[in-house]
Amino acid sequence: MSNTALTIAMPKGRIFEEAYDMLIEAGFNLPANVEMSRKLMIEIPEENIRFILAKPMDVPTYVEHGVADIGIAGKDVLLEERRNVHELLDLNISKCHVASAGLPNTELNDIAPRIATKYPNIASDYYREKGEQVEIIGLNGSIELAPMIGLADRIVDIVSTGQTLKENGLVEYEFVVDVSSRLIANQASYRMKNDRIQDLVKRLKKCVREG
Ligand SMILES: Nc1ncnc2c1ncn2[C@@H]1O[C@H](COP(=O)(O)OP(=O)(O)OP(=O)(O)O)[C@@H](O)[C@H]1O
Ligand SMILES: O=P(O)(O)OC[C@H]1O[C@H](OP(=O)(O)OP(=O)(O)O)[C@H](O)[C@@H]1O
Numbered sequence: 001m002s003n004t005a006l007t008i009a010m011p012k013g014r015i016f017e018e019a020y021d022m023l024i025e026a027g028f029n030l031p032a033n034v035e036m037s038r039k040l041m042i043e044i045p046e047e048n049i050r051f052i053l054a055k056p057m058d059v060p061t062y063v064e065h066g067v068a069d070i071g072i073a074g075k076d077v078l079l080e081e082r083r084n085v086h087e088l089l090d091l092n093i094s095k096c097h098v099a100s101a102g103l104p105n106t107e108l109n110d111i112a113p114r115i116a117t118k119y120p121n122i123a124s125d126y127y128r129e130k131g132e133q134v135e136i137i138g139l140n141g142s143i144e145l146a147p148m149i150g151l152a153d154r155i156v157d158i159v160s161t162g163q164t165l166k167e168n169g170l171v172e173y174e175f176v177v178d179v180s181s182r183l184i185a186n187q188a189s190y191r192m193k194n195d196r197i198q199d200l201v202k203r204l205k206k207c208v209r210e211g
Contacts, residue, residue: 003048003196004048004193004195004196005048005049005050006047006048006049006050006069006070006193006196006197006200007049007050007051007052007067007068007069007070008049008050008051008052008068008069008070008071008072009051009052009054009058009059009062009063009068009070009071009072010051010052010053010054010059010071010072011053011054011055011056011059011071011072011073011074011181012035012053012054012055012056013055013056014056014094015056015072015074015093015094015181016035016053017035018091018093018094018181019072019091019093019181020034020035022091022093022204022207022208023204025207026200026203026204026206026207027203028044028047028049029044029046029047030042030044030051034053035053039053040052040053040054041053052068054068054071056073056074056077057077057080057081059071059072059073059077059184060073060077060078060081060083060085060184061081061083063083063085063184063185063186064083064084064085064186065186066186066188066189068186069185069186069189069193069197070088070183070184070185070186070189070197070200071085071183071184071185072091072181072182072183072184073181073182073184074094074179074180074181074182075177075178075179075180075181075182076098076119076122076158076177076179078182078184079119079121079122079125079177080119080120080121080122081121082121084187085184085185085186085187086184086185086186086187086190087182087183087184088182088183088184088185088190088197088201089182089183089201089204089205089208090180090181090182090208091180091181091182091183091204091208092180092181092208092209092210092211093180093181094179094180094181095160095178095179095180096158096159096160096179097158097159097175097176097177097178097179098119098122098156098157098158098159098176098177098179099156099157099159099172099173099174099175099176100115100126100154100155100156100172100173100174100176101144101147101154101155101157101159101165101170101171101172101173102147102152102153102154102155102170102171102173103147103148103169103170103171104169104170104171106147106153108132108153108154110153111133112133112134112135113132113134113135113152113153113154114134114135114137114151114152114153114154115127115134115135115136115137115152115153115154115155115156116137116138116139116143116146116147116151116152116154116155116156117136117137117138117139117143117155117156117157118138118139118140118141118143118157119156119157120136120138122156122176122177123136123156123176124136126156126174126176126177137151137152143155143157144157144164144165144168144170145168147170148168148169148170154173155170156176158179159172183200183201183204185197
């Protein structure tokens with residue numbers, strides 16, 4: 001098999017650790033304590049692979065533009081960013097779901113209820129499909145504050161353990177979509193570097209845990 005160079009965009013933050021463990025298990029000789037250092041590019045010369053460490057929301061951008069051949073991104077990010085990338089494999093890590101939530105016992109009877117979210121596309125798609133008109137309020141984090149403080153009637157956000165909702169006196173109303181991390185590829189790389197990419201998929205597939 002050819003040893004064409006591969007660039008892989010890895011998300012910093014939550015997904016990193018699980019993705020890192022999978023890559024190690026798949027035999028990639030990544031150095032220890034990668035996240036402790038401030039280095040944003042790591043090379044593995046013997047595999048002719050380099051890893052770039054990116055903000056999770058930016059991974060599909062690097063991959064769509066072809067500066068990374070491969071990336072790892074949450075399904076939430078893929079649905080929100082709508083980048084033209086090839087989805088290769090569900091890694092079944094960093095599992096959670098997107099849901100709507102709000103203060104308990106509150107009906108949505110306004111003409112256009114306010115929905116706070118850092119996923120404006122996912123939220124508007126969801127309510128459009130339901131035929132409900134809403135006003136989307138974009139936030140970057142601490143989304144749960146919005147209904148507590150009267151900025152919004154509902155939030156659309158990630159729920160994992162449910163602890164954040166619980167500790168802030170909110171309840172889940174509607175399930176929107178399941179989320180796990182996916183291996184993605186640049187469309188041109190997928191064709192031009194197919195052997196190498198298939199080899200990577202094969203190695204990682206063996207490490208995917210079901211359930
Ligand atoms: N509570 C959670 N439990 C499990 N997975 C999560 C959770 N929150 C987010 N994720 C997954 O991890 C991805 C990245 O989450 P992370 O919080 O590291 O990034 P971020 O929100 O972009 O970071 P930051 O807020 O630091 O900019 C999300 O896109 C999602 O797929
Ligand atoms: O159900 P849980 O296990 O409590 O996880 C859900 C929380 O995790 C994420 O927040 P994050 O920690 O990324 O904070 P931020 O959105 O404020 O940046 C998400 O936005 C929820 O607030």
